[in-house]
Amino acid sequence: xxxxxxxxxxxxxxxxxxxxxxxxxxxxxxxxxxxxxxxxxxxxxxxxxxxxxxxxxxxxxxxxxxxxxxxxxxxxxxxxxxxxxxxxxxxxxxxxxxxxxxxxxxxxxxxxxxxxxxxxxxxxxxxxxxxxxxxxxxxxxxxxxxxxxxxxxxxxxxxxxxxxxxxxxxxxxxxxxxxxxxxxxxxxxxxxxxxxxxxxxxxxxxxxxxxxxxxxxxxxxxxxxxxxxxxxxxxxxxxxxxxxxxxxxxxxxxxxxxxxxxxxxxxxxxxxxxxxxxxxxxxxxxxxxxxxxxxxxxxxxxxxxxxxxx
Amino acid sequence: xxxxxxxxxxxxxxxxxxxxxxxxxxxxxxxxxxxxxxxxxxxxxxxxxxxxxxxxxxxxxxxxxxxxxxxxxxxxxxxxxxxxxxxxxxxxxxxxxxxxxxxxxxxxxxxxxxxxxxxxxxxxxxxxxxxxxxxxxxxxxxxxxxxxxxxxxxxxxxxxxxxxxxxxxxxxxxxxxxxxxxxxxxxxxxxxxxxxxxxxxxxxxxxxxxxxxxxxxxxxxxxxxxxxxxxxxxxxxxxxxxxxxxxxxxxxxxxxxxxxxxxxxxxxxxxxxxxxxxxxxxxxxxxxxxxxxxxxxxxxxxxxxxxxxxxxxxxxxxxxxxxxxxxxxxxxxxxxxxxxxxxxxxxx
Numbered sequence: 001x002x003x004x005x006x007x008x009x010x011x012x013x014x015x016x017x018x019x020x021x022x023x024x025x026x027x028x029x030x031x032x033x034x035x036x037x038x039x040x041x042x043x044x045x046x047x048x049x050x051x052x053x054x055x056x057x058x059x060x061x062x063x064x065x066x067x068x069x070x071x072x073x074x075x076x077x078x079x080x081x082x083x084x085x086x087x088x089x090x091x092x093x094x095x096x097x098x099x100x101x102x103x104x105x106x107x108x109x110x111x112x113x114x115x116x117x118x119x120x121x122x123x124x125x126x127x128x129x130x131x132x133x134x135x136x137x138x139x140x141x142x143x144x145x146x147x148x149x150x151x152x153x154x155x156x157x158x159x160x161x162x163x164x165x166x167x168x169x170x171x172x173x174x175x176x177x178x179x180x181x182x183x184x185x186x187x188x189x190x191x192x193x194x195x196x197x198x199x200x201x202x203x204x205x206x207x208x209x210x211x212x213x214x215x216x217x218x219x220x221x222x223x224x225x226x227x228x229x230x231x232x233x234x235x236x237x238x239x240x241x242x243x244x245x246x247x248x249x250x251x252x253x254x255x256x257x258x259x260x261x262x263x264x265x266x267x268x269x270x271x272x273x274x275x276x277x278x279x280x281x282x283x284x285x286x287x288x289x290x291x292x293x294x295x296x297x298x299x300x301x302x303x304x305x306x307x308x309x310x
Numbered sequence: 311x312x313x314x315x316x317x318x319x320x321x322x323x324x325x326x327x328x329x330x331x332x333x334x335x336x337x338x339x340x341x342x343x344x345x346x347x348x349x350x351x352x353x354x355x356x357x358x359x360x361x362x363x364x365x366x367x368x369x370x371x372x373x374x375x376x377x378x379x380x381x382x383x384x385x386x387x388x389x390x391x392x393x394x395x396x397x398x399x400x401x402x403x404x405x406x407x408x409x410x411x412x413x414x415x416x417x418x419x420x421x422x423x424x425x426x427x428x429x430x431x432x433x434x435x436x437x438x439x440x441x442x443x444x445x446x447x448x449x450x451x452x453x454x455x456x457x458x459x460x461x462x463x464x465x466x467x468x469x470x471x472x473x474x475x476x477x478x479x480x481x482x483x484x485x486x487x488x489x490x491x492x493x494x495x496x497x498x499x500x501x502x503x504x505x506x507x508x509x510x511x512x513x514x515x516x517x518x519x520x521x522x523x524x525x526x527x528x529x530x531x532x533x534x535x536x537x538x539x540x541x542x543x544x545x546x547x548x549x550x551x552x553x554x555x556x557x558x559x560x561x562x563x564x565x566x567x568x569x570x571x572x573x574x575x576x577x578x579x580x581x582x583x584x585x586x587x588x589x590x591x592x593x594x595x596x597x598x599x600x601x602x603x604x605x606x607x608x609x610x611x612x613x614x615x616x617x618x619x620x621x622x623x624x625x626x627x628x629x630x631x632x633x634x635x636x637x638x639x640x641x642x643x644x645x646x647x648x649x650x651x652x653x654x655x656x657x658x
Contacts, residue, residue, distance in 0.1 A: 009540040013533060107367070116369050116378065120555070218528050219559060222552050223367050223396075227527040262530075262537040266487060266518040273493065277523035 011143030018255025020209035022154040024233025025247040027205030034198035035178035035300040039095025041206045042230025043102030044073040048207030050106040053214040053221040066211045073207020077199040085195045088304035107223040126216035150212045162244040178298035181305045241296040257283045361409040362393040365421040370552035372572030377420040380591025402427035410435040422494045432456040446610040465614030467503035469587040471651035474507025477545040479633040487518040487538035489557045491525035491550035495655035502654040531556030574623045583626040616645045
């Protein structure tokens with residue numbers, strides 16, 4: 001039972017299930033490093049999922065669909081940044097409001113366009129894009145190098161974002177704004193503009209994560225299809241200590257445990273199902289506890305920034 | 311200026327809150343006096359306005375959708391119907407009360423999550439009728455139920471038994487699986503009957519059960535189905551509404567035979583669907599309305615295949631003749647009482 005093919009399938013499942021979380025956490029890290037809490041990630045994912053589905057359904061092109069989904073996510077952060085940063089409202093409240101709005105908006109628009117029918121519209125999901133040579137590696141080859149383009153993109157973006165944040169001038173600016181916005185402003189960095197850009201990036205990636213769900217994974221849109229994945233990405237941001245590569249590991253851990261619990265249930269292990277369903281969340285919580293929520297948190301996270309203040 | 315703006319905003323929000331009547335889904339607000347009331351032919355009837363609470367969305371292509379179809383049929387009979395979707399368990403009391411204090415005579419909850427609310431609200435509105443479809447109250451004896459409540463705890467498991475028979479006969483690897491949403495009494499009874507039906511045909515068959523914990527996540531359903539298929543199952547059944555759509559999609563992708571739930575889902579998997587376990591909601595509602603008119607409304611009703619409340623859809627192209635014939639025999643056996651599937655609703 002626990003053969004090589006079982007592990008290969010398990011790992012493949014892990015990558016599939018963690019991709020939206022990787023996108024979400026990577027984007028969220030950039031926003032939070034700049035000092036903005038983007039609770040609206042779940043809403044951006046849902047919007048991205050909806051827009052990507054509709055656009056692909058109408059145009060027939062997955063690429064255009066994914067691009068539109070990502071753009072929709074990015075654009076939707078503008079009012080959030082306006083309220084949360086420029087108007088200095090409570091960022092968490094603004095984010096939660098946005099999530100509720102997105103649930104209603106996407107459900108309403110979906111029903112307006114497609115109506116209610118027993119056979120819901122579906123699209124062809126993104127085909128697998130095996131990487132030649134690499135996909136011959138035993139175990140990992142099947143698991144990772146035979147996935148679709150968005151899975152590769154998510155990992156690439158996670159590593160790329162880590163590089164930009166820690167090794168480039170742009171990354172330094174973003175981090176400065178999140179640690180000490182007053183000093184950053186004095187050094188000539190526009191806090192508002194940096195935060196706007198970071199939020200847009202978070203929304204872009206959130207939209208990508210959502211697009212993955214409809215375009216590459218399920219092939220349909222259903223109300224609330226994101227099922228809380230945006231919130232899990234928020235937890236993974238903390239688990240990852242605001243480091244995109246560590247967060248990538250955290251997302252994969254969650255995906256691994258979630259994939260495992262389904263297979264364990266299928267193996268008729270005599271443990272109540274509630275334990276299995278709870279397992280991924282418990283593992284993440286435990287990891288946060290063990291790894292410690294240390295001083296990696298951006299010091300100015302969530303603080304309203306007053307330009308003319310003292 | 312700011313005060314005027316704040317006041318305007320507060321009024322708008324209050325209006326939005328009231329019109330939402332507690333539901334989080336798209337709703338048609340319960341109108342106290344709707345001008346487009348269609349009077350039924352028997353205008354002397356006690357029931358004119360019917361309301362329904364749904365735990366999910368009518369677009370789930372399964373449980374809630376069948377309720378929606380049932381409501382439409384009732385509407386065609388001349389009643390005025392309204393419904394609220396995605397009613398969370400802790401909002402259900404509020405929504406029941408809102409409908410009951412409005413012009414609605416029969417208020418229905420479609421699902422086990424509405425039982426507690428019905429028991430709490432019914433005594434306050436003795437002239438209204440409350441009907442919950444799904445399961446029966448467990449901690450209240452039937453005689454003690456409020457006189458204006460009725461419950462349908464239909465024997466879905468009879469249908470699940472037949473599906474188990476079908477799945478076992480169609481399986482070549484002798485491994486089959488079933489994906490569920492949450493272990494309510496009715497659901498657990500389904501899992502056990504599915505297994506029992508399968509074992510009645512092939513005693514050595516291996517039946518896996520996955521409970522996803524959600525009725526609304528097709529991505530989870532897809533992964534659950536992948537887990538079963540990768541574990542060797544070549545026939546998979548779902549009993550989990552929207553999550554089940556993911557199960558069906560996964561089976562289509564991997565070309566695995568599948569059984570559906572909630573209604574006729576053959577269009578979702580034309581080449582893989584064997585048959586579906588259907589629930590005849592409109593018949594149940596019509597029955598209850600008739601009972602109200604006759605004055606025999608109340609108590610717990612347990613209908614099954616025999617009464618037509620539960621049914622098996624037509625067999626799909628993937629299903630062998632032999633299987634279909636055997637299944638028909640089993641259905642007949644259950645209807646005439648010669649086959650009695652065991653009802654185990656506490657553990658699986």
